[in-house]
Amino acid sequence: MSSESPTVKERLDPYLAIIGPMIMILAILLFMGVMEPARYFRVSNFSIIFIEAALYLPMAMAMTFVITQRGIDLSIGSIAALSAILMAYLLKIYGIPVWAAVGFAVLTGALLGFVNGMVITRFKVPDLIGTLAMDLVYRGFALVLAKGLVLARFPDELKMIGRGEIPGFLPVPVIIGISTMFVGYVLLTRTWFGRYSIAIGSNPESAEMSGIAVDRYRVYAYVLMGAMAGLAGVMLTGKLNAIQATSAPYFNLHVIAAVVVGGTSLFGGRASMLGSFAGVLLLSMMINALVTLRIEFFWQSVASGVVIILSVAFYTWVQKKDRDGSGGLVAGLRTPDNIKLFKLAAWLVALIGVLLAFGFLFAGGRVASG
């Protein structure tokens, strides 16, 4: 059989995942270099970015495995909150040592993740619904336990985990985050767990036929996910020196976004630990940039969404095999199908316009709300 050398695309393929976020990170750096160089490019600011990112790194590491297996876990925010609240009670009421409490939180997270895995593999509840429901359950338990209380003022060792710094070196959360990423990289490329995760996501039937215990490895991924969510709960508690039942509401979406932006495919089989790292960094840098530019906090949500859409569209475009592209973008938009969709959109906009016009015509005086 022929043995010509691999094409440029094939050579680039392994690095594809890192290119997308890297381009966007560069874009942010350039943009900020023009707009706000003085306030953005400061050691203290980058330290803020990294500490912010560090919180999400362990979860992004585990989520990479879950998503690679074609799974999803929406319950991580609640797992983080519930484990952290249990830990807080142990610390405050029973006064157990910090190391034991931290270990307890991580193991509790792992146990909750195990429950997720069992719900998905044994009860055959689809992962999206299963973890969505367990999210409600765990959040409910957290609320039952903590009511509306904010548990605050923890021992110094815990604050050290959340926002401490080893003098002359790196902040503690950053060390934790990067080491979990490194462990994740080794897990992904050098162990059965990583290899089988890719195989399961790539083709579950093939994996089964190759003698892989598919369900068991899926449970492993959820256990890892839970443990890392528990760890994130500990880090969050240490960082804020406070925890409450409603903490960490959007962990799930933020982490999934970071992993997907990093090139791990939601359709399974395509994993990139380095990409997840870059994805977390990108989201943190972007949010930080919005803060630095004094843009209203609520725009963050808009920006995150746009970044996710752009990056997923980018990967789909790059990975498309057959791209004959005659006529380019405009021709692509002018297919009969797309013209129908544009007409639908135009109708919707027009109807909204008419509705608003009538609304203003018959409008009364202003009414104070609340």
Add this chain to the structure above:
Amino acid sequence: MRGIVKRFGGVTALDDVDLDAWSGEVLAIVGDNGAGKSTLIKILTGVYQPSAGSMSLGDQPLQMNSHSDAIDLGIDAVYQTLALADHLDPAANMFLGSELTRRVLGVPFLDNRRMRAEAERVLLERLGVTLRSMDVATESLSGGQRQAVAIARAVYHDDLRVLVMDEPTAALGPQETARTLKLIEALKEQGLAIILISHSLDDVFAVSDRIHVMRRGRCAGTVKTADSTVAEVLGLIVGAEAAA
């Protein structure tokens, strides 16, 4: 295999089927859709357990509870779907489920470098195939090369004695089919017993030594390829012989 019976609920998929395969020989199994070919090979490869009947390999009675038991006993299969994980590279696929490891501080880690070297060696020595690149995802290989990877996975085990191939040429073009048939010849000369399931009578007549015809869960007849014709086998498949 002697007197194999398999029932799924009230349906009898296989009824008293005998099957012999000898080493250094290609046995083709043909039959219409639903004739019981797949069920038969799933029993042979340990995926299903027969409702009745017995199997033996050499002089040993066979008792298999799972596909991995069958692999341990030297029986493996290459499925029509190839059972490859498309996103992994060829070496990773070859060792999927039985990875080579290397212990670091007593912890087993995957030995990617050795798996790669071994994969290259097996592909070249046993199948005479050199892949364009060992680093690309398996999905970017051609159909024939993917087939070679799947076969290499089965033949990597030195104690492999029976290789079952399910529709190996179904999704291939003429050239790739010819290459795959050549692979089958090469493996036969290495002394494996090969069981080939195929719809393509052309391929069957090209490589097989004997043909086992399945019809409605029963063995409709076994013929020597050399003494037979396409028409006779076709007749057995559709049951014309019995009617005539």
